[in-house]
Amino acid sequence: MNGAMPDAAPSCRCCGARLTETFIDLGRQPLANSYVPVERLGQAEPAYPLLARVCGECFLVQVDAVVPAEEIFSDYAYFSSYSKGWVEHARRYAEAMISRLGLDGASKVIEIASNDGYLLRHFVAAGIPVLGVEPAANVACAAQALGVRTHIGFFGAQTARQLKVQGHSADLMAANNVLAHVPDINDFVAGFTILLKPEGLWTIEFPHLMNLVQQAQFDTIYHEHYSYFSLGTVERILAAHHLRAFDVEELPTHGGSLRVYACHLLASHETTDALLALREREDAAGMENIDTYRGLRPRAETARRELLDFLDQAGREGKKVAAYGAAAKGNTLLNFCGVTARQIEFVADSNPHKQGNYLPGSHIPIRAPEAIFTARPDYVLILPWNLADEIRTELAGINEWGGKFAVPIPSLRILD
Numbered sequence: 001m002n003g004a005m006p007d008a009a010p011s012c013r014c015c016g017a018r019l020t021e022t023f024i025d026l027g028r029q030p031l032a033n034s035y036v037p038v039e040r041l042g043q044a045e046p047a048y049p050l051l052a053r054v055c056g057e058c059f060l061v062q063v064d065a066v067v068p069a070e071e072i073f074s075d076y077a078y079f080s081s082y083s084k085g086w087v088e089h090a091r092r093y094a095e096a097m098i099s100r101l102g103l104d105g106a107s108k109v110i111e112i113a114s115n116d117g118y119l120l121r122h123f124v125a126a127g128i129p130v131l132g133v134e135p136a137a138n139v140a141c142a143a144q145a146l147g148v149r150t151h152i153g154f155f156g157a158q159t160a161r162q163l164k165v166q167g168h169s170a171d172l173m174a175a176n177n178v179l180a181h182v183p184d185i186n187d188f189v190a191g192f193t194i195l196l197k198p199e200g201l202w203t204i205e206f207p208h209l210m211n212l213v214q215q216a217q218f219d220t221i222y223h224e225h226y227s228y229f230s231l232g233t234v235e236r237i238l239a240a241h242h243l244r245a246f247d248v249e250e251l252p253t254h255g256g257s258l259r260v261y262a263c264h265l266l267a268s269h270e271t272t273d274a275l276l277a278l279r280e281r282e283d284a285a286g287m288e289n290i291d292t293y294r295g296l297r298p299r300a301e302t303a304r305r306e307l308l309d310f311l312d313q314a315g316r317e318g319k320k321v322a323a324y325g326a327a328a329k330g331n332t333l334l335n336f337c338g339v340t341a342r343q344i345e346f347v348a349d350s351n352p353h354k355q356g357n358y359l360p361g362s363h364i365p366i367r368a369p370e371a372i373f374t375a376r377p378d379y380v381l382i383l384p385w386n387l388a389d390e391i392r393t394e395l396a397g398i399n400e401w402g403g404k405f406a407v408p409i410p411s412l413r414i415l416d
């Protein structure tokens with residue numbers, strides 16, 4: 001028996017309705033970011049059901065919270081400033097917001113999950129007062145060393161009230177890629193209502209559920225991501241806290257993200273055409289219809305069958321397959337498909353902290369990108385499909401021995 005079946009459906013972490021619809025069952029999986037060092041290869045790996053449900057009332061897609069929080073957070077020593085692309089994204093955001101809102105020395109910018117100050121330092125450089133809120137003490141200290149004032153702790157209504165008493169209130173609040181990681185969404189959002197000035201603005205960035213559904217990006221689901229949002233669902237959550245969205249931008253990050261601009265219900269910010277247009281597109285895409293969500297499972301099954309057929313055929317023909325990118329999404333996919341090191345010899349990744357370890361579950365060894373040029377595989381399977389163009393350019397040299405690229409999502413294709 002693979003664990004007992006729950007006798008009652010859990011309730012939606014947003015609206016409280018009973019969750020009777022499975023979005024996708026990805027089986028039992030280890031945490032997607034727990035890379036295995038060689039000395040632990042022989043030991044049993046903790047694995048947990050990875051089951052995503054969709055709420056029939058508010059259409060929040062959510063993963064059952066079955067992993068003890070300390071296991072998830074022990075892996076969270078991630079420094080945002082390690083990613084060049086992300087730092088550049090942050091710099092452009094700061095510039096745009098300073099000019100859009102006319103921020104100056106009398107303003108206040110508060111970021112939730114401020115990490116190592118990768119974003120707020122651009123406001124500090126422009127002479128604008130900031131406050132970061134960050135639960136991981138080691139990264140918060142790195143931010144403070146850069147002159148980014150940081151409150152160490154989780155964010156929610158209680159923290160917001162405490163900060164308000166200390167005299168904080170915000171012209172701009174930012175929450176980038178944190179909403180998905182929050183177990184209690186309502187308590188989290190309530191904090192923004194408390195800290196935003198009457199005309200203050202909150203920008204929220206999150207991967208767009210419409211892309212997940214339309215492009216079968218089921219591999220972006222993992223235990224650390226509790227929730228997956230459409231614009232419509234976010235608007236309902238905001239409304240429950242006397243807030244509203246008035247503008248939105250689509251960003252290419254994480255396979256397609258949204259940046260929603262929110263304010264108090266009674267603030268003067270006018271609803272933009274971009275917001276109206278995206279509401280219409282979500283409607284046309286069926287994001288308020290449960291049948292749309294039922295379409296993901298068969299597409300994931302097809303993607304699994306295609307990947308396994310491809311690996312089988314390569315094996316029969318004596319062809320070598322390597323993979324590129326030891327990212328979380330690759331692990332969800334490989335473990336859902338039951339792929340092992342027998343089918344994929346190794347995975348190359350440029351992060352030196354991952355090299356020498358093994359992927360969780362599949363136990364495929366992680367090597368430096370140079371290993372591709374030594375092993376000369378017939379196929380390189382690109383796991384982070386959102387970076388496929390970048391990776392193809394970087395590894396264009398595989399042409400030399402007739403090597404080809406393969407991309408597994410939304411359905412397997414071989415690139416010439």
Ligand SMILES: [Zn+2]
Pocket residue numbers: 012013014015016017055056057058059060
């Ligand atoms: Zn709900």
